[in-house]
Amino acid sequence: MSKKIYIVLVLFLGLLLIYKLFFYVDIQNSCFIKIYPSFLELSNANIKRAIKILKQGSIEDYNDLCTNVTTINPNLGCGGFDGGCYYQNQHHTIYVSTHQRDVLWSVGVIVHETCHVMQAEQNKPLNETECYTADTRITQKLATY
């Protein structure tokens, strides 16, 4: 009996850990985002914190993220360390490898890559200037000096 309880407890804790590390869930705003595991940052804490800041600080950008992105991959993409990336053949997935950088930078990268997903959704060419402008806009909006 005690062995069964032990197994159930371990399973429960394991599932809870997976949920905490690899999913961002906001039921109220219907926002469900998978965050892949990565050796670069095991906890994905930086990305989750950046998403929460976006939610509180700029709800329009948060809604764009929730509507257009289903998966965040924190492993290295074409943006290299501290950067982000969007591949057109991976719809609704963005790469955010900003584990070494501060959280404001991470918010900027998330908004930048979400901008590319939206460009692809609207069948527009991927325009870097538009997305650099978007990440500049969000960081300027959030930083209070």
Added chain:
Amino acid sequence: MTGIIEEKKDLKNYKTKGYLGCLPFILAFIIVIFFIISKTSYIDLPNLCYIGVEGDLIKGDENSIRASLKYIKNNKPSEYKNVCKYVDSIIESYCISADGRVAPLYGYDQPGCYVKGSKVVYVIPQKQQYSTVVEDRAKNIIKYANYSKDFWTK
């Protein structure tokens, strides 16, 4: 019958001793965890104040951030309450709020910033070479904590 009762008592004593035997390891584990946490954050248990400190190892000095928080605690108790309530992380880094490819970089000349939507405060990396560093940092941390309070109470 008596033998069985004694055997049960022995078993109980054995189990209790087993748990007590683990106690030093549990204590050592708690001390190690507390040491690690205190090196990566600021903790003031009596005032239930916990603030994460992410220092810049090369250009900065985490200890002066902790010293600033102690300075606020000792000299400005009412502001200290605000700081503990509305700041959960202090990042020692430049608060850059523009992408240099489309706009001039902004933030390098600022002493730090508060990030709206969070309880995160930035202070620029500084070595504790000047006697005023702790006081300057304290002043900025109080200013940004007030911005955070404004955001969360509006």
